Amino acid sequence: MSEDDTKTTSAAETAGSGGEKTSVFQRLYTGTGAFDIVGHRKRWFVAFGLLILVCIGSLGVKGFNLGIEFEGGTQIQLPARGAAGPIDEDEASDVVSEASGVAASEAQVVGVGRSATIQVRTSTLDSGQVVDVKRALFDEFQPLAANGQPSGSVISDSAVSASWGGEISQQALVALAVFLVLVTVFLIIYFEKWMAVAAMLALLHDVVVTAGVYSLVGFEVTPATVIGLLTILGFSLYDTVVVFDKVKENTRGLLNLTRRTYAEAANLALNQTLMRSINTSVIALLPVLGLMVIGYILLGTGTLQDLALVQLTGMLAGVVSSVLLATPLLVTFKMREPKYREQAERVAERREERARAAQAEGEADGVDPDDYFDPGDDAQLESELRKEKAVAAAASVPARNQKARDRNRGRDQRPRRSGTPTGKSTAGKGSPTGKRKRS
Known part of the structure; x- marks a missing residue:
């Protein structure tokens, strides 16, 4: 297989080739975009839709196994x-x-x-x-x-009395409503409206799935369960915000470029934060598992068991939704805007033109690796980022590395000395102010 063929191989084929450079674990750590999560977003939507329907159906038919605090x-x-x-x-x-x-x-x-x-x-x-x-x-x-x-x-x-559990539930609903309103306002100010909508939908998914799991399995719902449900909201939202921040960075000035679509840039950001999401989830789940083991098996305390159980369920649902649901939803909303659809069409047209030009020049495979971008290739990704920065600078688009640009600008604005420096060598060559050396 030629070098160009290797560069144009799909990310999935490259990851599964078995080589050290193209192994799945290496691409997972380097975050080069080997996993096309956004490209298969319709599959995720169908899977999450079925899961939510099952959870809602269980809530409507089976209901909750309420503890004594709620029923008396x-x-x-x-x-x-x-x-x-x-x-x-x-x-x-x-x-x-x-x-x-x-x-x-x-x-x-x-x-x-x-x-x-x-x-x-x-x-x-x-x-x-x-x-x-x-x-x-x-x-x-x-x-x-x-x-x-x-x-x-x-x-x-x-x-x-059952009134005590009802009062706790009422206060929890009030706290949940205030939390959602404040978080929505923050996301709209810091990011944009579509990111806020996608994050809220992913958060709603976490709540519904956690409640549905409790209904399906028959776990007892206690006040500790309600408190634990509120704690998982922050974890899920935190992971989503980190991913969206990387998406915002990768898509800065994207409308003025024709090298990558919004979906490709968002998928690259998702891959770049994927390993971080996995590590954060594993580390966060370890103390929860410890809480469950110590609280239930050793101490036999039902309150600690209920708190750990809801946190374990909610955290797992939160990390899955932040990776497979939030960003695909964002891309779907953004691609409904005409300016992003037009930019994607320009990217496709440019790649087709370059491919035809390469074929007309008689290249062996008729494919220019510069046009068919493979985010799973490390060398091509690095070259692509360099070209994108160069095009962004030529188009007066803010560069990704703002600090480096500020240093270069400051270096160009340093005052320069005027005139010719004085010294023995200059004076010896007959400068007007110098004295000739006697022989």
Whole structure:
């Protein structure tokens, strides 16, 4: 295969050739545009559309598995150790269900060691049912008090009102609305309206998918879940803003150029930040996994489990949407504008003209690598960026490296000395002010 053929090979074929220079991992780290994410945006739209439909359908049909804080109920608590040894939470749940005639909704161990307790939650019980449940638990397990003797006083009960969970949900919705309004205003000021719209749609996707996963799997929704849902919004938006900032940098002055379309420039920006998005997500998920392991497996705390679970689900949805949804949406919105469609047509016309000219000159393959730009080729990408900067400077377009241009401008404006410098060599050559050296 000739050198020109190698340069015009597609990014996918180049990445899969197996060579060290063209390996997938190297192109992932260097961000040369080997992955055509924007070019396949219709596939992503179909996939995300189906996912959202499934989540919305589950929310409408199945709904949420609301915790006791939202529905109200009674919570029975007793030590996790009895006269016969450790008490199993499932056995305690069965005893509560038999004594009260109401199925227990949840039973879990909270804490470790001597301070470990068992919490059993049911729907609201009257005073007679609570007395029967306490008596049945004491007769079955003989829970130990702090002095090591069985005691019925260590079995406690508490009533949870559904209004408390409703108040938390209302405050969370208010906080969410204020957050979305402020973020939208910021994105419009810092970027532009289409970037703000794309970021908000990606953020809405994260919320719907996270809620849909909870509905599909049947995870219990608690106030900790609502709080965790608010925390993932900032993470998802942060990753999207980083990608959009690179898109803004790559597309500066693009309408005056004919070497790359807006979709190609946006895809290059996405590839340049792809490895960063992956690294950020992995590092961010490690403490969440630690929170889940320590909070649930070691401490047995349901609140930490709920908080870690919603963050894990939301972060995964956020990184996927920031890579595969936000930027493709932005490109779709931008290409609806006539000026960007006309610029893309000029790029295509220029490449066709150069290809015909190269074929007319009798080149071996009839393809000029300067016209058929392969973002997966490192050498061609570097040459392309140099040419683009040169064309931008000739067209009076602001250069990408503003600091370097300012240094060059300052160097050109330095005052120069006038006249001829004086010295022995000049005086010896007969300058008017110098003296001739005697022989």
